[in-house]
Amino acid sequence: MTPTAKGHFIEPANCIACMACTRACPTRAIRVRDGHARIRYELCIDCGACVRACQYGAARAATTPPSHLDRFEYTVAVPSMTLYAQFGRDVVPSRILHALTQVGFDSAYDISWTCEMLAGATDAYVNEGRGPWPKISVTCPAVVRLVQVRYPGLIPNLLPIETPREVAGRLLRRRLSAELGLAPGAIGIFFITPCTAIMDSILSPVGLQQSYFDGALSIAEIYGPLLRALEVAPPADTLVDEISPRGLLWAMAGGETAGMRNSNTMTVKGPDVQYVFDRLEAGTFQSVDFIEAYICPDGCISGGLTVERRCAAQRNVQHIAKGLGASPAVGEERIRRLLREDFFATEEEFKARPVQPLGRDLREAVARQKELEALLPQLPGKNCAACGAPDCATLAEDVVRGEASLADCVFLKIERLEGDLRAQEGRVS
Amino acid sequence: MPTDVAEPLLVERFPIRGGDYEHGGEAATRIKAIMRQLGVDPEIMRRLSIANFEAEMNLVMYADEGCMEFQVHADAVRVVVADRGPGIPDIELAMQEGWSTATPEMRARGFGAGLGLPNMKRSSDEFEISSTVGAGTTVRYAVYLA
Numbered sequence: 001m002t003p004t005a006k007g008h009f010i011e012p013a014n015c016i017a018c019m020a021c022t023r024a025c026p027t028r029a030i031r032v033r034d035g036h037a038r039i040r041y042e043l044c045i046d047c048g049a050c051v052r053a054c055q056y057g058a059a060r061a062a063t064t065p066p067s068h069l070d071r072f073e074y075t076v077a078v079p080s081m082t083l084y085a086q087f088g089r090d091v092v093p094s095r096i097l098h099a100l101t102q103v104g105f106d107s108a109y110d111i112s113w114t115c116e117m118l119a120g121a122t123d124a125y126v127n128e129g130r131g132p133w134p135k136i137s138v139t140c141p142a143v144v145r146l147v148q149v150r151y152p153g154l155i156p157n158l159l160p161i162e163t164p165r166e167v168a169g170r171l172l173r174r175r176l177s178a179e180l181g182l183a184p185g186a187i188g189i190f191f192i193t194p195c196t197a198i199m200d201s202i203l204s205p206v207g208l209q210q211s212y213f214d215g216a217l218s219i220a221e222i223y224g225p226l227l228r229a230l231e232v233a234p235p236a237d238t239l240v241d242e243i244s245p246r247g248l249l250w251a252m253a254g255g256e257t258a259g260m261r262n263s264n265t266m267t268v269k270g271p272d273v274q275y276v277f278d279r280l281e282a283g284t285f286q287s288v289d290f291i292e293a294y295i296c297p298d299g300c301i302s303g304g305l306t307v308e309r310r311c312a313a314q315r316n317v318q319h320i321a322k323g324l325g326a327s328p329a330v331g332e333e334r335i336r337r338l339l340r341e342d343f344f345a346t347e348e349e350f351k352a353r354p355v356q357p358l359g360r361d362l363r364e365a366v367a368r369q370k371e372l373e374a375l376l377p378q379l380p381g382k383n384c385a386a387c388g389a390p391d392c393a394t395l396a397e398d399v400v401r402g403e404a405s406l407a408d409c410v411f412l413k414i415e416r417l418e419g420d421l422r423a424q425e426g427r428v429s
Numbered sequence: 430m431p432t433d434v435a436e437p438l439l440v441e442r443f444p445i446r447g448g449d450y451e452h453g454g455e456a457a458t459r460i461k462a463i464m465r466q467l468g469v470d471p472e473i474m475r476r477l478s479i480a481n482f483e484a485e486m487n488l489v490m491y492a493d494e495g496c497m498e499f500q501v502h503a504d505a506v507r508v509v510v511a512d513r514g515p516g517i518p519d520i521e522l523a524m525q526e527g528w529s530t531a532t533p534e535m536r537a538r539g540f541g542a543g544l545g546l547p548n549m550k551r552s553s554d555e556f557e558i559s560s561t562v563g564a565g566t567t568v569r570y571a572v573y574l575a
Contacts, residue, residue, distance in 0.1 A: 150465075152471040153471040153472070153474055153475040153478075155471075278454070278458045278461070279454060279482070281461065281474070281475055281478050282454070282457055282458075282461075282478040282479055282481065282482030283475075283478070283479035283482065283483075283548070283552070284482065352471065354465070354468075354471070355465060355466075357465075357466060357467055357468025358466045358467065358468070359467075359468070362438070362467060362468070362501070362503065362574070363438065363503075365466065365467040365468055366438045366439045366467060366501055369439060369463065369466060369467060370439065397466075
């Protein structure tokens with residue numbers, strides 16, 4: 001099942017078939033065919049590595065165009081914690097929230113408290129919930145997709161607790177609809193996202209029938225207008241900062257577990273995620289209760305649609321969090337009660353989206369596996385990607401699946417041409 | 430366990446070196462990737478992977494060298510892990526929960542909780558171990574496909 005709408009795509013007109021995205025893709029979901037890259041969405045985990053790798057504007061984020069805001073009577077911006085880390089260490093979150101109201105949104109809503117609440121709910125779930133352990137955070141949508149596509153055995157390990165953004169979106173729509181006397185559909189709620197993965201999660205959510213967001217604008221896109229809006233001083237009464245420092249830390253890897261009481265947690269990011277998931281499926285890491293995992297190398301501050309370098313963003317987060325002081329804890333008893341009432345629970349079960357096997361049944365798959373292994377020694381093993389597949393093994397797999405031909409390999413092509421040439425010379429002399 | 434198991438549909442061999450912690454776990458990971466390609470049920474994949482990983486790390490930790498052989502049969506996935514190494518003097522003891530001869534170095538890496546062999550037996554449908562002191566150990570196990 002391939003989702004129709006996606007948060008990222010390839011613009012063929014801009015693609016020069018350089019293979020950068022093909023190589024960057026962690027699930028080998030991109031092939032170059034007919035002169036441009038194509039994403040095989042059934043293998044894609046929406047991580048945005050292709051968008052990041054592309055230098056030609058071909059692999060692109062398909063975030064919501066700002067003009068989309070006009071379709072609603074009232075619009076709200078809900079920024080990722082990462083947005084607060086984009087403007088230096090002295091621009092406090094309340095100023096950024098105010099700036100959002102100056103660039104086209106009727107209001108802006110902070111979700112740091114929701115993040116803190118969800119950290120508490122996760123903590124409570126880890127104490128009271130059902131195994132198997134460890135549970136894996138569902139905050140990073142690309143991690144969830146990775147489990148669906150590559151690690152179906154870990155589906156029961158996904159934490160069945162909704163993300164802070166969707167919980168906030170749900171509450172916000174209900175509250176605003178009552179407060180403003182508007183139909184829920186007349187209110188446009190937009191996430192300000194650091195990555196394509198969240199855009200994808202809004203278009204085709206997992207664990208949820210439909211997202212509570214109407215779209216997402218990228219941080220990179222809204223950065224310029226926000227910077228200009230920040231030059232104008234906000235009214236004095238908006239300067240009071242009521243941000244949860246514990247929630248703010250969700251912007252970076254380690255932040256989600258930072259406020260948890262349970263210490264048997266582990267933070268995994270970037271390429272380590274697949275290493276750890278491979279071992280998890282083999283039954284190791286039994287002593288870990290909860291894994292916070294991010295596809296990006298440093299969590300959301302290193303998302304592909306951010307502006308500030310992650311080292312600086314990290315410094316900003318830490319500085320701002322320190323300035324906010326100790327966080328007054330959200331009532332633990334209340335969180336436990338809400339957890340038992342399924343207030344935070346995901347609405348739908350997580351489902352595996354396993355890769356298509358090599359054959360229709362075991363025998364056919366085995367036959368193709370053998371074919372594949374026989375093909376490998378014929379290929380140069382240089383993994384140059386010039387054939388359009390990211391490496392030789394993937395080309396071999398495409399060949400046995402009937403989706404490519406050995407003749408696509410440029411080294412084999414050169415060998416054959418040289419052979420022809422020698423044969424010709426032989427005839428001439 | 431029947432010894433005259435029918436000819437496997439597919440056989441893959443992975444050599445493993447003793448003491449090679451850096452690559453420990455790679456054979457188990459490769460086998461899992463093959464099972465994924467073949468469309469093996471995730472639960473069966475999970476059970477065999479648990480046994481594979483234990484077997485591979487046991488070999489890395491205790492033996493000099495060895496080989497993990499993965500076989501696909503019409504009705505089961507089977508693995509034979511044979512090593513050249515010190516062997517196990519008292520298999521009955523080694524099969525007890527919590528029994529371990531792991532060194533502090535191994536424990537520091539998260540192994541040696543004494544879960545190894547019993548855990549392998551628990552996650553497989555067939556399990557057989559034989560060992561000769563001073564020569565080596567062979568472990569055979571299988572998970573049924575249906």
